[in-house]
Amino acid sequence: MKVCIPTMGSEGMNDAICQHFGRAPTFTVVDMDTGDIQVLPNVSEHMGGSGLPTETILKMGVQVMIVGGLGPKAVAAFSSSGVEVFVGAAGSVKDAIDDWQAKMLQRADMDNACKDHRH
Numbered sequence: 001m002k003v004c005i006p007t008m009g010s011e012g013m014n015d016a017i018c019q020h021f022g023r024a025p026t027f028t029v030v031d032m033d034t035g036d037i038q039v040l041p042n043v044s045e046h047m048g049g050s051g052l053p054t055e056t057i058l059k060m061g062v063q064v065m066i067v068g069g070l071g072p073k074a075v076a077a078f079s080s081s082g083v084e085v086f087v088g089a090a091g092s093v094k095d096a097i098d099d100w101q102a103k104m105l106q107r108a109d110m111d112n113a114c115k116d117h118r119h
Helices: 053-059 072-080 093-101
Strands: 002-007 026-031 037-041 064-066 084-087
Touching (some): 002 093, 053 072, 064 093
Parallel strands (some): 064 084
Antiparallel strands (some): 026 037
C-alpha cells in the first residue's frame, strides 16, 4: 500500500508536513509493504508548472493520502479515484503515519475540507 504526504523538502520520514496540500514543495510517497520512499517535486500549476497535484499523486498508484488539510476539489478528486484521505496530520512524515495507523486522524469529507485556501 502506498501512502502519500505533502512535505516541505526531501528528508523522507523525517521531513515536515506541509499544511497547504496544493502548495507543498514535495510529496513523500511511502510504500508500506516494501519500506521504499520516493520524494516527488510538486510540478503542478500551483507551483508554476502544469496540471494538478492530485494528477501527479494518482499516477503513483497511491491508496492513502495523509494531510494537514486540503480543499474540496482535492477531496472530490481523490474520492472519485478511490484514494482514502485523512486530515489533521502534523509534525513529520513518521508522525503522520504513526497517527494514521493509530486511527487518530479524521477521514476527509466536504465538511472538514479547507474552503479558504489558507492550509
